[in-house]
Amino acid sequence: xxxxxxxxxxxxxxxxxxxxxxxxxxxxxxxxxxxxxxxxxxxxxxxxxxxxxxxxxxxxxxxxxxxxxxxxxxxxxxxxxxxxxxxxxxxxxxxxxxxxxxxxxxxxxxxxxxxxxxxxxxxxxxxxxxxxxxxxxxxxxxxxxxxxxxxxxxxxxxxxxxxxxxxxxxxxxxxxxxxxxxxxxxxxxxxxxxxxxxxxxxxxxxxxxxxxxxxxxxxxxxxxxxxxxxxxxxxxxxxxxxxxxxxxxxxxxxxxxxxxxxxxxxxxxxxxxxxxxxxxxxxxxxxxxxxxxxxxxxxxxxxxxxxxxxxxxxxxxxxxxxxxxxxxxxxxxxxxxxxxxxxxxxxxxxxxxxxxxxxxxxxxxxxxxxxxxxxxxxxxxxxxxxxxxxxxxxxxxxxxxxxxxxxxxxxxxxxxxxxxxxxxxxxxx
Ligand SMILES: [Zn+2]
Numbered sequence: 001x002x003x004x005x006x007x008x009x010x011x012x013x014x015x016x017x018x019x020x021x022x023x024x025x026x027x028x029x030x031x032x033x034x035x036x037x038x039x040x041x042x043x044x045x046x047x048x049x050x051x052x053x054x055x056x057x058x059x060x061x062x063x064x065x066x067x068x069x070x071x072x073x074x075x076x077x078x079x080x081x082x083x084x085x086x087x088x089x090x091x092x093x094x095x096x097x098x099x100x101x102x103x104x105x106x107x108x109x110x111x112x113x114x115x116x117x118x119x120x121x122x123x124x125x126x127x128x129x130x131x132x133x134x135x136x137x138x139x140x141x142x143x144x145x146x147x148x149x150x151x152x153x154x155x156x157x158x159x160x161x162x163x164x165x166x167x168x169x170x171x172x173x174x175x176x177x178x179x180x181x182x183x184x185x186x187x188x189x190x191x192x193x194x195x196x197x198x199x200x201x202x203x204x205x206x207x208x209x210x211x212x213x214x215x216x217x218x219x220x221x222x223x224x225x226x227x228x229x230x231x232x233x234x235x236x237x238x239x240x241x242x243x244x245x246x247x248x249x250x251x252x253x254x255x256x257x258x259x260x261x262x263x264x265x266x267x268x269x270x271x272x273x274x275x276x277x278x279x280x281x282x283x284x285x286x287x288x289x290x291x292x293x294x295x296x297x298x299x300x301x302x303x304x305x306x307x308x309x310x311x312x313x314x315x316x317x318x319x320x321x322x323x324x325x326x327x328x329x330x331x332x333x334x335x336x337x338x339x340x341x342x343x344x345x346x347x348x349x350x351x352x353x354x355x356x357x358x359x360x361x362x363x364x365x366x367x368x369x370x371x372x373x374x375x376x377x378x379x380x381x382x383x384x385x386x387x388x389x390x391x392x393x394x395x396x397x398x399x400x401x402x403x404x405x406x407x408x409x410x411x412x413x414x415x416x417x418x419x420x421x422x423x424x425x426x427x428x429x
Contacts, residue, residue: 006023011034227247277294383404
């Protein structure tokens with residue numbers, strides 16, 4: 001961990017303020033000084049990175065991450081990957097997220113009980129490269145709901161994507177098992193999903209008694225609960241039970257929006273809008289034509305989600321990127337596409353979209369006072385980006401534009417000196 005000075009950079013600091021030309025000094029794993037202008041910070045004893053006018057911004061946070069989704073088209077094809085391969089795959093994906101500029105990720109469920117925990121621990125111990133990571137449980141679901149992949153003649157739990165529970169005591173047992181394994185959050189599948197025959201996105205599956213026990217057990221140990229909640233009733237369940245991380249939130253009514261607004265300083269909504277668009281536009285090679293996707297209900301859900309999320313955004317409810325990447329139609333590491341959707345579909349300004357991945361990212365990581373901004377004393381999670389994300393947010397999903405990625409004061413994508421020099425000579429020419 002060297003001391004590094006970024007000079008000649010245009011800083012988007014993640015506070016919401018206008019970008020400015022300046023310098024950033026990193027000492028150890030923290031940002032020691034941020035200064036406006038040029039040649040104000042000392043260069044002695046530090047590695048100087050001349051950004052040649054590139055953008056320096058906080059590392060991004062992906063709020064709905066599934067490292068163990070293996071870019072397959074079905075839940076069964078994900079679940080049936082043998083454990084050993086699955087661990088290696090998850091490690092591989094974690095590294096790619098970091099290199100793509102996601103220095104923090106919030107786990108939103110894994111495909112086998114301990115996958116997320118093992119990857120988080122390996123990252124924290126320095127065994128593998130990866131983002132700061134909050135490990136999730138497997139999905140907990142009920143019979144017939146999303147994630148129940150058992151067949152009538154093969155009712156074995158090993159064949160199920162999610163852990164099946166029936167009743168509060170089984171929920172308590174499943175929750176305690178994952179807490180014992182060391183998860184940071186428990187994932188509940190409250191609503192259905194258009195993916196599942198007979199359990200559409202607007203249906204609700206878990207009883208209040210089951211939800212209440214899971215939340216009680218998790219909170220007793222200081223952990224969080226997140227929920228797959230597409231239906232209106234399931235969103236209300238989240239607010240009623242104090243679930244802070246709400247995934248999808250497609251179908252709302254005035255009551256649901258009022259309830260969300262009443263807890264807007266506590267809850268985070270990560271809609272995963274990319275998967276809805278992908279099912280309609282990109283799933284034909286996997287047997288889901290646009291017509292089939294419409295019949296499955298995806299157009300109705302996308303229209304409802306766009307309306308709901310626009311209203312949430314106007315009410316000041318925090319909406320974060322995270323699009324259920326890791327399916328065949330939403331391959332990993334295109335995650336910054338969500339920010340484009342926020343701008344194109346939900347009425348965000350580009351700056352608001354950027355803050356949803358940075359400022360709010362620090363908050364959902366529960367480190368809002370030291371993560372998600374370029375600010376004196378904050379953790380040194382920084383991106384050097386070729387281009388201006390405010391005028392073209394799409395630069396954030398182009399690997400060639402990601403000139404450098406730093407997490408905790410360490411480069412995981414090194415800026416190349418040669419290219420920095422040529423950029424510099426271009427800029428002075
Ligand atoms: Zn998901």
